[in-house]
Amino acid sequence: MRSTVSPPSPNLQPTLRGDTLELRPLAATDFEAVHAAASDPAIWALHPEPTRWQREVFRRFFDSGLACGGALVAVERASGGVVGSSRYYKYKWLADTREITVGYTFLVKRLWGGAANHEMKALMLGHAFGVAGIAAPGGGFAHAAWFDVGVGNLRSRRAMEKLGGELLRESPADPLAGTPASVHYRITRSQWLQRLGQ
Numbered sequence: 001m002r003s004t005v006s007p008p009s010p011n012l013q014p015t016l017r018g019d020t021l022e023l024r025p026l027a028a029t030d031f032e033a034v035h036a037a038a039s040d041p042a043i044w045a046l047h048p049e050p051t052r053w054q055r056e057v058f059r060r061f062f063d064s065g066l067a068c069g070g071a072l073v074a075v076e077r078a079s080g081g082v083v084g085s086s087r088y089y090k091y092k093w094l095a096d097t098r099e100i101t102v103g104y105t106f107l108v109k110r111l112w113g114g115a116a117n118h119e120m121k122a123l124m125l126g127h128a129f130g131v132a133g134i135a136a137p138g139g140g141f142a143h144a145a146w147f148d149v150g151v152g153n154l155r156s157r158r159a160m161e162k163l164g165g166e167l168l169r170e171s172p173a174d175p176l177a178g179t180p181a182s183v184h185y186r187i188t189r190s191q192w193l194q195r196l197g198q
Contacts, residue, residue: 010100012070012088014136016123020078021116023123026071026085031062033082034073037108044106048150048180065104074107074120083108086120088128090146100128101146105156117159129189131196144188151181160185164195 013025026034035058038044044052051057065071070088075081084107091100102124107116126134130141147165149156161167165185173181 009093010088010091010128010142011136012091013072014127016072016127016134016136017077018119018123019115020076021083021119021123022075022077023072023086023120024075026062026065026073026087028066030073030082031059034062034085035059037082037084038106040109042109046150046153046155048153061104071104072124074116076111083111083116084120086124088124091142098142099144099146100142101148102128103148112155118163121159121163125187125192129192131193142189144186145192147185147187148182149185151183157183163187164191166191 014023015025016023035055038058038061039053039055041050041053044050049057049061052061065085065087068087068089070091072086072088073082074084074086076083084105086102086105089101089103092098093100102121105117105120107120111117123134125131125145127136128142128145129135147160149160151170165187167183168186169184171179171182171184173179
């Protein structure tokens with residue numbers, strides 16, 4: 001018989017530490033540091049909102065992260081500097097279906113092509129999936145994690161494929177809602193644990 005009791009809600013703002021990055025909850029006082037990391041136009045060139053490097057545009061992005069309750073700041077452990085951000089959002093946490101979306105991720109350009117993006121996503125997936133040694137208190141056991149990526153953001157799409165994301169659906173642009181055309185990748189907990197050899 002299936003349980004009708006929903007599990008406790010996940011901790012959407014953990015502090016997670018990897019080899020080179022620490023992810024911690026976004027705070028209102030982080031605006032200047034996070035905007036400084038995001039102020040390079042090259043970061044947003046392939047993004048559906050390519051002007052996000054501009055202060056007034058970035059302010060909307062930043063405020064939406066605070067409002068969602070799942071935004072994290074990426075801090076480079078060696079320097080202590082802010083180098084990006086990401087967030088958990090749009091989660092479904094029922095007894096039989098536990099899914100969460102990870103996205104709104106960016107990193108400073110000097111960390112592109114290295115291990116930083118993979119480390120950030122691995123920390124966030126590890127927390128969502130309850131991987132021992134990664135999950136902070138309140139970490140879930142999500143069944144699947146979703147990633148929404150703009151159709152034309154080829155760099156992010158390649159990164160998702162390297163991570164093992166499975167492209168399952170596409171969404172057309174919705175001018176009324178202000179949402180761009182997107183593709184949606186999924187990684188299940190069993191797929192992730194298999195990649196980790198667990």
